[in-house]
Amino acid sequence: MNFRALRVSAVAISLTSICAYSTAAASAAEPSTIRAGSIRAHLEFLASDLLEGRDAGTRGYDLAANYVASIYEQIGLQPAGTNGFMQRVPLRSSLLVPSSLKLSVQGAGGIKTFTDADHVAARPSSSEAEQSLEAECVFAGFGVVSPEHKRDDYAGLDVRGKFVVVLGGPPPGLPSEVAGHLGSTAEQRSRAAERGALGVFIVYTPALEARWPFVRLASVYAQPQMEWFDPSIPRPAGDQLRGFALIDETAAAALFERAPRSLQAVMKEARTRAPRGFELTTRAKFERRSQHSEATSANVVGMLPGSDPALSTEVIAFTSHLDHVGIGAPVNGDKIYNGALDNAAGIAAMLEVARVLANQPQKLRRSVLFIAVTAEEKGLIGSDYFASKPTVPRERLVGVINLDGAMPFYQLVDVIGYGADSSTLGASLKDAAASLGITISPDLEPGQQFFTRSDHYPFVRRGIPGRPRPTRVGPRRRWPW
């Protein structure tokens, strides 16, 4: 596993806290002020070798979860899980059987076969041990459907029982966060599934390549992949797609061999506008074998009740992921990936924010639900489970603030409010930034689709406004989704 570059994310509440961090020493005795020492103490324990990198489903993670629950208790938060502070997340681990992944394309010049060693990358199936799917292929632009933006890449196409081929990366002509959301693989899969497709092949465009090299996908997907697995909750449509793979331009070109337009022409057009879809008149066969095992891990959930009789029914979720990637390939003899910054630091900051908010002389009017989520590193799984099965009525959740990769060791000078203008959180961000004397900057890297890549996003997908994500220019996070 790789060390991952980190993200800073927070909004109004935590921004205040992080900035206060640098001056906290002077007022360390004040219970309602952020204490640098508290953050350091949490961080040092959570990132210690004892916890073995806090991989979801391991003893190290469980120790970390118990630690967080103890701190919640000490602060005086109310247990808000399903078992005290814990919300058990049932997990299914799936492993792709080596060399079983195969994409065969019946083109003009006979059958071409691509394997996981070169041009096709896929996770294991989480539901089927053995798959051999065969169907016609249809190209559907970026696979975007948004009446609000007058976009329907499926217009005039019948994709029932077929493989949909779409371009990956943010579609052109849309605002950054909107493009990030509508062009995310989750949304692309959902749109295809809703239209009855058998599977989706996403063409690995230069925008995706810039984020994560295609050649490295296979080694990541060769690792066990996790999903929450709870038969009592219907899974999102996109998860019900039977086939899903990322393909490079060589494999994509084979799918386009008999098409009315070449892949090259389509990709050139896609730089400025979304190309229209069409039948590819190619058949493809998609094969893979997968092995499954079960595990559990917990989200740790504590409630700080609001003080206002009316407004306290409204709940702000404050999320931060507790897991990291565990034990992996040794670096200089050290095989524990401690995840100090990603995301022991975020949890440490969240715990200190919780303590300070609980100690404010003037209580918050709304309730705050602190959630240390599990399995972010496996694909936002703990947060997705919570958003699917919240421990408070979903209609009470009015917003989510997420803290991932807190790095309080530089002077914070500006923030980027991802999604800020899509909800009233934007006004709070502006107020907080103004009061702290920092500026708000535009999204500098729209190609990264950051808005879709942390634990607020599963909430956003279910209509709960996500946080603007303050950050600054720093090390880049590069990770496949």
Ligand SMILES: [Zn+2]
């Ligand atoms: Zn993280």
